[in-house]
Amino acid sequence: MLRPIAINLLLFLVGFAAQAQLLDVDDEFTLSNGLKVVAMEDHTVPSICFSIAFRTGSRNERPGITGISHLFEHMMFNGSKNYEPTEFDKILEAGGGYSNAYTSRDITFYYEEFNPNLLDKVLDMEADRLGWLKIDTANLEQERGIVQEERRVSTDNSVSSKMFEDLYAAAYVVHPYHNPVVGWMTDLDNITLQDAKDYFKAYYTPSNATVFVVGDFDSKALRPKMEKLFSSIPSQPTPGAINNAESQQQGERRVKLHKVAELPAVAIGYKTVGVSSPDIYPLNLLATVLSRGQSSRLYKRILYELELVTEIGAWVDEYIDPGLFSFYAQMQPGKSVADAEEEIYKIINGIAERGVTKEELHKAINMAQMDYIKEFTTNVGIANRLAYYEVVHGDYRKSVEVLDRYARVTSEDLKRVAKQYFSERARTVVVLVPESSTRSDLGTLSN
Amino acid sequence: MRKILTLVLVVSSLSFGQKIHVPPVARFVLENGLTIILMEYKKVPLVHLRLVARGGSAQDPDGLEGAASMTTSLMREGTTNRTAPEIAEAIDLTGGSLTVASGLDYCAAKAEVMAKDIDAGLDLFSDVILNPVFPVEEIKRERKRRLAKLDALKEEPSSIASITFSKTVYGSHPYGRQSFGTKASLELLKREHLVDFYRRTFLPNNSMLVAVGDFNSQEILGKIKSVFDGWRLGARRDVSLPPPSLVRGRNIVLVNKADVTQTQIRVGNIGVDIRNPDYFPITVANTVFGGGFTSRLVEELRVKRSLTYGASSRFSRYMFGGVYSIDTFTKNKTITETINVVLEELKKFRERGPTKEEWQKAQNYIAGSFARSLQTPAALAAEISDIELYGFPKDYLESYIENIRAVQLADVQRVAHEYFPLDDLLLVLVTPAQETLPAIKQYGEVSILELRDAIQ
Numbered sequence: 087m088l089r090p091i092a093i094n095l096l097l098f099l100v101g102f103a104a105q106a107q108l109l110d111v112d113d114e115f116t117l118s119n120g121l122k123v124v125a126m127e128d129h130t131v132p133s134i135c136f137s138i139a140f141r142t143g144s145r146n147e148r149p150g151i152t153g154i155s156h157l158f159e160h161m162m163f164n165g166s167k168n169y170e171p172t173e174f175d176k177i178l179e180a181g182g183g184y185s186n187a188y189t190s191r192d193i194t195f196y197y198e199e200f201n202p203n204l205l206d207k208v209l210d211m212e213a214d215r216l217g218w219l220k221i222d223t224a225n226l227e228q229e230r231g232i233v234q235e236e237r238r239v240s241t242d243n244s245v246s247s248k249m250f251e252d253l254y255a256a257a258y259v260v261h262p263y264h265n266p267v268v269g270w271m272t273d274l275d276n277i278t279l280q281d282a283k284d285y286f287k288a289y290y291t292p293s294n295a296t297v298f299v300v301g302d303f304d305s306k307a308l309r310p311k312m313e314k315l316f317s318s319i320p321s322q323p324t325p326g327a328i329n330n331a332e333s334q335q336q337g338e339r340r341v342k343l344h345k346v347a348e349l350p351a352v353a354i355g356y357k358t359v360g361v362s363s364p365d366i367y368p369l370n371l372l373a374t375v376l377s378r379g380q381s382s383r384l385y386k387r388i389l390y391e392l393e394l395v396t397e398i399g400a401w402v403d404e405y406i407d408p409g410l411f412s413f414y415a416q417m418q419p420g421k422s423v424a425d426a427e428e429e430i431y432k433i434i435n436g437i438a439e440r441g442v443t444k445e446e447l448h449k450a451i452n453m454a455q456m457d458y459i460k461e462f463t464t465n466v467g468i469a470n471r472l473a474y475y476e477v478v479h480g481d482y483r484k485s486v487e488v489l490d491r492y493a494r495v496t497s498e499d500l501k502r503v504a505k506q507y508f509s510e511r512a513r514t515v516v517v518l519v520p521e522s523s524t525r526s527d528l529g530t531l532s533n
Numbered sequence: 534m535r536k537i538l539t540l541v542l543v544v545s546s547l548s549f550g551q552k553i554h555v556p557p558v559a560r561f562v563l564e565n566g567l568t569i570i571l572m573e574y575k576k577v578p579l580v581h582l583r584l585v586a587r588g589g590s591a592q593d594p595d596g597l598e599g600a601a602s603m604t605t606s607l608m609r610e611g612t613t614n615r616t617a618p619e620i621a622e623a624i625d626l627t628g629g630s631l632t633v634a635s636g637l638d639y640c641a642a643k644a645e646v647m648a649k650d651i652d653a654g655l656d657l658f659s660d661v662i663l664n665p666v667f668p669v670e671e672i673k674r675e676r677k678r679r680l681a682k683l684d685a686l687k688e689e690p691s692s693i694a695s696i697t698f699s700k701t702v703y704g705s706h707p708y709g710r711q712s713f714g715t716k717a718s719l720e721l722l723k724r725e726h727l728v729d730f731y732r733r734t735f736l737p738n739n740s741m742l743v744a745v746g747d748f749n750s751q752e753i754l755g756k757i758k759s760v761f762d763g764w765r766l767g768a769r770r771d772v773s774l775p776p777p778s779l780v781r782g783r784n785i786v787l788v789n790k791a792d793v794t795q796t797q798i799r800v801g802n803i804g805v806d807i808r809n810p811d812y813f814p815i816t817v818a819n820t821v822f823g824g825g826f827t828s829r830l831v832e833e834l835r836v837k838r839s840l841t842y843g844a845s846s847r848f849s850r851y852m853f854g855g856v857y858s859i860d861t862f863t864k865n866k867t868i869t870e871t872i873n874v875v876l877e878e879l880k881k882f883r884e885r886g887p888t889k890e891e892w893q894k895a896q897n898y899i900a901g902s903f904a905r906s907l908q909t910p911a912a913l914a915a916e917i918s919d920i921e922l923y924g925f926p927k928d929y930l931e932s933y934i935e936n937i938r939a940v941q942l943a944d945v946q947r948v949a950h951e952y953f954p955l956d957d958l959l960l961v962l963v964t965p966a967q968e969t970l971p972a973i974k975q976y977g978e979v980s981i982l983e984l985r986d987a988i989q
Contacts, residue, residue: 130576133905172836175827180894182901184826201901231839238795239842239862245688346792348684380621390618393674396681418681445626452628456647463577464908523791523984 109472109486112305115312119321120293123312124472124482125305128465134301135465136208137197138216139473142289144267145191145328145406151281152262153233153269156189158285160229162196163187166211167218171225174211181207189267192406193477199466202302209315216290217319221283230274237268246414249343249353249516256341257355257410257514261332291322296476301465330407339514347520349396352423354430355410357512358402358503361479367491368499369402369411369507374450375442375500376400376433377413381449383437384413388429394421406478410514411507423517434508441501454492553904555930558917559750565766566738569757570917572745574910578648580746580753581910582658585918588734588772589635590712591853596721599714601635603675603722604730608633608642610671612664617671623657631657637708638772638852639922640734645911648747652756659760662735667727676719683716686988690790690963691862694797697788697987698961702803702856706777715989737764743917745910774853779803780959783977788987789966796964797862800875802954804857807850807923813936814944815848815952820895821887821945822846822878822953823859827894829882833874834861840871848952852923857952865964869972872960876976879955886946900934 113125143155163185165171178185183200200208241247251266258264269277297316299308335357359365377384377400384398397416403409415426461467475485561569590601609631610617624631629646631654642662646654686692696711703709714722742761744753780802805815823830823846830844844861863871887895906912907930920929958977962969966981973979 131904131908133901172827172832176894179825179827179898180890182897182904184898184902199901199905201897228836228839232835232842235795235840235863236842238864239691243690243793243795346688348687349681379625381618381625386618386621389678390674393677396678396685416685418677419684445622449626449628452626452647454628456628459577459579459647460909463579464905 109483113309115309117292117313117317119317119319120291120324121316121319122296123309124296124298124476125303125308126298126300126468127303127305128300128468129302131465132202132302133199133465134202134205134208134299134303135197135199135469136205136212137195137298137300137466137469137473138212138295139298139477140194140289140295141192141477142194142294142325143190143192144265144269145262146289146325147262147265150273151277151285152265152273153267154277154281154285155194155289156267156269157229157233157274157277158282159187159189159194159196160233161221161225161282162215162219164225164228165220166215167220168214169211171220174215177207177211178204191263191267193474195470195473197466197469199301205303206311209311213315213319216292216295216316219286219290221279221286223279226277226279226282230277233268234271234274237271237274241266241268242271245345245347245518246351246353246416248345249351249414249518250412252341252343253353253355253412253514253516254410256339256516257335257357258332261330261407262328263405263407263409287322288325291324292316292319293321293324296473296482298469298472298476298482300469300472328407332407335512335514338510341514341516342519343516344519344521346523347518349417349419350421350423350520351414351416351518352427353412353414353516354427355412355514356507356509357408358411358507360407360409361404364491365503365506366402366404367488368495368503370404371447371450371454371492371495372437372500372503373400373402373411374453375437375446378450378453383433384430387433388415388426392429394418394426394429398426404478427515434504438501438505438508441497444497447495447497447500451492451495455489458489553907553931553934555907555913559754561754563737563758563762565762565764566736567761567764568741568921569754570741570743570921571750571753572743572913572917573748573750574745574913575747576908577910578747579910580646580648580651580654580744580748581914582644582654583743583914583918584642584658584662584740585743585922586640586734586736586740587638587922588739588770589637589639590710591637591707591774591851592730592734592770592772593707593710593712594726596718597726598710598712598718599679599722600726600730601640601734602712602714603672603679603719604727604734605633605635605640605642606675607667607671607727608661608665608731610675611666611668612660613666614660614664617668620657620661623653627653629654631661633661635712637712641918643911651748651753655756655760663760663764665731667724667731669724672724672727676722679714679719680716683713683988687984690793690795690797693788693790693984693987694799694961694963695860697786697963697982698799698801698858698959699856701784701786701961702780702801702959703777706854707774708777708851708854711989717989732767733770736767736769737761738766739769741918741921743914743921745914745917772852776806777803777854779954779957781957783956783958783960785960785962785973785977785979787966787969787973787979787981788961788963789981789983790963791965791967793865793964795862795864796868796962796969798868798871798875799858799860799961800872800958801846801856801858802957802959804848804855805850805952806854807852809850811944811948811952812850814940814948816899817892817895817937817940818887818945818948818952819846819848820899821891822882822949824895825898829878830859830861830875833878834871838870838874840867840874857954865968868962868964868969872976876955879953883950883953883955886949887942889942892942892945896937896940899937903933903937
């Protein structure tokens, strides 16, 4: 790893010539059932990361079954034809490893890290659950309860998460980005066994997944093993494309959230673009210039100089379909949300008019580069990054090209995207109206 | 395939287990007493710098909680060479990071930059350590922000539970202080207190500087010497503390938060200090009981009963004492079911300890996790400074896995009985107190804390 990255950094400084060699993939092949496999050896630590990314997430859900992608992710650990429930994790932990997974709007990603001598066992367990998962009532009911607790801890009893749930729900009318990844509580109550079976059949077909194996193994020996264990997994038709029926937003949407809270806060979202648009790169650097580090525009002006807020941040979604460029600010006691909003708008209008400085752009590119190096420090970091680019950007190789893309961005680009996307008409705002605990007692229903 | 010429971190499989080989460290002591430890680690082109000074929040003067934490925060907010915005600008420009923060036992300054930016990184890192000026304007700003943050904390059930548990379990012991500061103490903390804390803590003969990353040791040593050689030594203070006392009997604290639909639960007591000789068997025991994803707590609370999304237990160890705690949460109507399961599992574990299978699984799990945890320069630097600070053996990292494997089943059974109390326990719940109270009385003495008293 050392050598290629060092070479790459040099290229970065002189202007990005050849990026491809950084990503030194040892083998890439597709099985007869459509399962794609990417293998990358790294012998730094005696550990392997096996991961599998599915091209599905809450974007693939319809009303009534929201949250099923995530619920299903939980069910994947609960037993398959040849393995009892919880055996998967017990075997992994007994072999010095662990597993985890996440679901987001566009992707569902599973991974485990383990000692090299466990590879054959892991391949067998992974093939077994991909081909022959036990989808039964016991599995579903167990995870339904757990996921509802997860929703309570991560959304219902978290003020800022609830604000962002409302932000997406208001910004998107028909697109599934309207729904939270964790799902609406009532849908979680009502998802049926048949829904789960249908979901598995539709989205967990081999041709809808890519496997990334990174770490201390012999890639030449991997291919025959994968062929032997995974080729017999039956394939289903690859799922059809999701139609983006969201029409253009034609006016600001303003939502109030009344909730027990101590400090007022505001969340703002602008619709931007999906990752297939090259504008995603300047938008990303713009988010960095605005909010990353204490020298960023929002922090310096609104938190530090004006002392209006206790926290402020900006992010851009990198989604398949157009996501949000969003802002969050929590107010200092006695300060009004309107003041913070006004200052945020002044700053983004300023960039739309005058762009950013050379130093700001340089700083943002350095930060992106640093993130990249840090992700490439661990096997799981590499697998995660490759999987994300494979599913969301359509090709894992783009995970490398992205640095080149950033290097080509100009201040003029940032000015242009700020002007284009920070339009009041494409804006959604959620204002938190804090209530005192006693008041809300009257209106609270316990779940 | 990403090739490397030298294996920097290796775990070799021996017949009876694994051994970790980390790159060698070089240790130096400057004339002013500053200990310097260097490790060349060239996996990625980064350098991590870490300076640790003995004495942290546990040294906050009475009534001035937050002194250590405010001092360290302010060190980044102005030096004799740079204003706060200039420091922010300079570190952000490298894409790297620079922080100074306090723990209970020590304060730590950390910087991480790309190897090519080491000069800029070291310049900033040394500047905030050697030349902070604690501008009054910046102190006011930080105070104001912290006062607001104390309000904001009341929106976070998990933080409320953890803070209340820590304060209550330690009682009047200095480890129980609200190290972030309280509304009252933040008003009282003045510049002179921060300057005083800084002067008594950030002394070369009270500190160690660890660098891990892609550098040449001789070269970086020269650079470090040139900036830290002139640091003047001073009188080290005695940072020793008496051990905290165990909570006796069953004590229950309900923090009243009427709007929550889910109750955060903490259960535990005083645990062990950092030098406790039973550390390795305790680590194995805790992994069986509440570590990892196949622990008894996860199995019984989550897998079998769907009562929670998360359940875990841990021993947090400090120089002069520590805490044992179980963390979980459940919807309000299943609080007693959850507590019953926790108590029943504690009882079973104390009486019988783990099975042979669980004991072996835990050893393997810990060995694998430990080896993987050492992949980043930051993690290695933290381990190295802990070894120095707490006086662990020099081969602590290399022998860690062997030590875990040397733990016998009987050892784990013994510590399960000794360190997992059942009758002496503190329970903290963040919950609609009036609704929860009737069902909770069965467990012991209950007191109700209003939120404003829990987070002061």
